[in-house]
Amino acid sequence: MSPATLTDMATAVLQTADAHEKAALSRQSAALWFAARRGETPEIPIGTASPPLDPARPGKPALLDPREVPRRRPGSPEGREALLHAVAHIELNAVDLHWDIIARFGGHVPFPMGFFDDWVKSADEESKHFQLVTACLEATGSFYGDLPAHAGMWRAAADTAGDIMGRLAVVPMVLEARGLDVTPGMIEVFRKAGDPAAVQAVEALEVIYAEEVHHVAYGSKWFHFLCGRHDTDPKDAFHRLVRTYFHGPLKPPFNAEKRAEAGLPPDFYWPLSESGSVG
Ligand SMILES: [Fe+2]
Numbered sequence: 001m002s003p004a005t006l007t008d009m010a011t012a013v014l015q016t017a018d019a020h021e022k023a024a025l026s027r028q029s030a031a032l033w034f035a036a037r038r039g040e041t042p043e044i045p046i047g048t049a050s051p052p053l054d055p056a057r058p059g060k061p062a063l064l065d066p067r068e069v070p071r072r073r074p075g076s077p078e079g080r081e082a083l084l085h086a087v088a089h090i091e092l093n094a095v096d097l098h099w100d101i102i103a104r105f106g107g108h109v110p111f112p113m114g115f116f117d118d119w120v121k122s123a124d125e126e127s128k129h130f131q132l133v134t135a136c137l138e139a140t141g142s143f144y145g146d147l148p149a150h151a152g153m154w155r156a157a158a159d160t161a162g163d164i165m166g167r168l169a170v171v172p173m174v175l176e177a178r179g180l181d182v183t184p185g186m187i188e189v190f191r192k193a194g195d196p197a198a199v200q201a202v203e204a205l206e207v208i209y210a211e212e213v214h215h216v217a218y219g220s221k222w223f224h225f226l227c228g229r230h231d232t233d234p235k236d237a238f239h240r241l242v243r244t245y246f247h248g249p250l251k252p253p254f255n256a257e258k259r260a261e262a263g264l265p266p267d268f269y270w271p272l273s274e275s276g277s278v279g
């Protein structure tokens with residue numbers, strides 16, 4: 001593969017329908033990018049691209065309205081399988097989200113090279129997360145596509161396709177930050193189960209938990225960068241953009257420690273919660 005530009009590479013990942021092929025191409029593209037950045041191979045220009053509004057996805061899983069996705073008893077083996085399947089679906093979506101930021105905004109909004117390094121690294125990690133979680137599913141005789149999954153996960157991307165600051169506010173700083181809030185509880189579910197497959201899941205989720213902090217931090221860093229460029233107050237801009245593009249209040253409890261580590265102070269997220277004030 002000899003991609004002409006980074007935005008072409010990003011678009012190729014978005015246009016790959018098979019989930020495992022998408023993850024593999026994503027990792028291969030990241031390796032090519034970083035080899036070029038280290039000077040081992042010729043420089044890869046950013047270029048410009050016209051990515052599809054919706055990424056290509058596999059025929060399975062069936063995508064259902066969240067209210068129609070069957071609920072399974074948490075703590076049962078079926079419940080744990082459903083949880084892993086839901087995480088695999090989120091990770092695959094995240095692979096596309098990270099390459100979409102590059103493909104959609106890369107050539108159009110000027111950024112220092114560090115912006116591209118951060119999102120390529122995140123995209124690579126999301127692909128690894130997908131591979132880790134699908135390996136856990138496969139260890140229990142299941143696979144990604146075996147269960148239905150939530151439709152509408154791409155909505156945040158579609159709603160912010162024309163607004164890079166809206167994208168950064170909603171995707172890394174709201175949705176991925178929510179991952180920091182809920183992942184410790186998921187790790188506990190598998191820790192309690194204690195069988196070998198659950199131990200593998202704990203290990204996978206611990207990798208995800210550690211790396212997701214950086215994804216939120218990259219979101220916060222580049223959001224603040226753009227606020228500085230436009231001489232805009234970051235907190236006010238964040239509140240305005242989340243109210244515009246995110247549907248509904250943010251749900252406590254918040255993981256204040258990991259959010260702080262990722263550059264998200266309480267006065268960013270608490271005013272957007274149901275209570276509307278810093279708790
Ligand atoms: Fe992830």
Ligand SMILES: [Fe+2]
Pocket residue numbers: 094122126176212215
């Ligand atoms: Fe992430």
